Amino acid sequence: MAVVCHGHQRLDQHSPPRLALLPMSSAASDHELFMKQAIRLATENPDAPFAALLVNRKSGDIVATGINQSSTNPTLHGEIAAIHDFAQRSGEGWNELTLYSTAEPCCMCQGAILWAGIREVFFGASISDLIRIGWKQIDIPAQEVVHRSWKPELTIHGGVLAEDCKQLFRDAISDRRR
């Protein structure tokens, strides 16, 4: 499985390099544009600024969105909310989707991404970043969840606009302490 990292992050430097089977038509800047959209969405829940988008790689369209709503249902992290949104709207063509998330999917969300058949993930802040900032987390990297599964074609790219994403999570913690 190819693991592409941006910025300072190295998710799995020991994984054997493997080409992603899906064409990557978007330039890196497109990924940043989608992450900016995820960040904008995350600001709608400043207490838990976890948000996710699902983008159809062929059309480049945002086909589903999700904002953390865990105060009403503990499973509704941004990624799960986006998956529900897509399941309700269409529910077909999961393998054409790329997920963008302000934070690395936890094992609940990465499990959901695997079961759904989504083949590409871009995230901003890592689980390690979140723990350092003070967030309660399950310390299992998304890449490890994939590695311990049936090893589908799924690439995970970490650290996209990581500083902007980390700032969201720092601000949320600061606001709580005020």
Place this chain on the structure above:
Amino acid sequence: MAVVCHGHQRLDQHSPPRLALLPMSSAASDHELFMKQAIRLATENPDAPFAALLVNRKSGDIVATGINQSSTNPTLHGEIAAIHDFAQRSGEGWNELTLYSTAEPCCMCQGAILWAGIREVFFGASISDLIRIGWKQIDIPAQEVVHRSWKPELTIHGGVLAEDCKQLFRDAISDRRR
């Protein structure tokens, strides 16, 4: 964290024994009765006989149920469906709940159980059992998910009516191959 195992299973024999903080008023046979209910529920989806119950430990009432509906929404494993059911019905008192599931929660479901604050899990067939039978699985034991989190008071008990549960999953695989 106390880990109690039934039958041949040893989930985490190296964990330091620790008493569960919640009173266990039910006898072992009660757990089997609840598991029988979960098995009965699972037969409603013979292709994917994963089902779960949430039981209030104080009242002994079944307060939510879930059957695998992953063909309509990939996140809807039995456990997640039961959590949604409880969130919709009440959404309060998660720490009073015990979850019964025909199979060991995958990391998606165990993550959801953690985030919800459920403090006790009983399962039938283990992830290892499912893999041996031929099911595609994420090979991360539920106990490991808990161990790599913030380590809440949560006990996991494996192997309840394991043979009956394993037979459900064997039958489902046999039916597929027919």
